[in-house]
Amino acid sequence: MSSVADETRARLLKVAGPLFAQHGFRDTGVKTICDAADCNVAAVNYHFHSKQDFYGAVLAEAHQNAFAMRPMPRASVGTPAAALTAWLWWWMESMLHPGRPEWLQTLMAREMAFPTPALDQMVKRSIRPIYNELTAIVRRLLPRGSRLTVVRDCVHSVIGQVLVYKHAAPVLHRLSAMPTYQRGGLARLVANVVTFSLAGIAAIAAQKPSSRSKKIRR
Secondary structure (H helix, E strand, O other), X not given: OOHHHHHHHHHHHHHHXXXXXXXXXXXXXXXXXXXXOOOOOOHXXXXXXXXXXXXXXXXXXXXXXXXXXXXXXXXXXXXXXXXXXXXXXXXXHHHHOOOOOHHHHHHHHHHHHOOOOHXXXXXXXXXXXXXXXXXXXXXXXXXXXXXXXXXXXXXXXXXXXXXXXXXXXHHHHHOXXXXXXXXXXXXXXXXXXXXXXXXXXHHHHHOOHHHHHOOOXX
């Protein structure tokens, strides 16, 4: 692919994200995107084959770029607690960074509310590798042979502690409960999530296998 074609493809990906976030997939025309990218309307089909495939590439590219500040820490490095701390620093700094484009959150919210086939592509290319790395860390914190359902429950509990600050930010601001994202504020937040997660996972690990699978009775 020529450098000119590369530049055209890059411009299309750059301008499409905010437009898809503002108007949604169905109400964003290919011509509107191509006009914004200053290229021929046929460029989308040339580079991406279809509008749906183009949208999938935009979503995956935007999500990957949001976590591209530095490499993701590996699950096998250091003690399990150190690995969790390093991973959470990386993920939370990327998720909550004030420089993260606002349109990305809007685009993701639209996709969660009205999923398209593009979500499958984004999960495969970007979300699953991140999820798998946290899963590997949590496995190290649990007894060998722990059931997958137990591992995943712990993983989702860790994730949930962070997502509340992203998805419920407008409410937390109105409750005067939104933390600052300066280095000191982020360090305090990471330390809290790490402490809470380690204690919770340790409590799960201390349970007898039979008690983990019992249903809660009312």
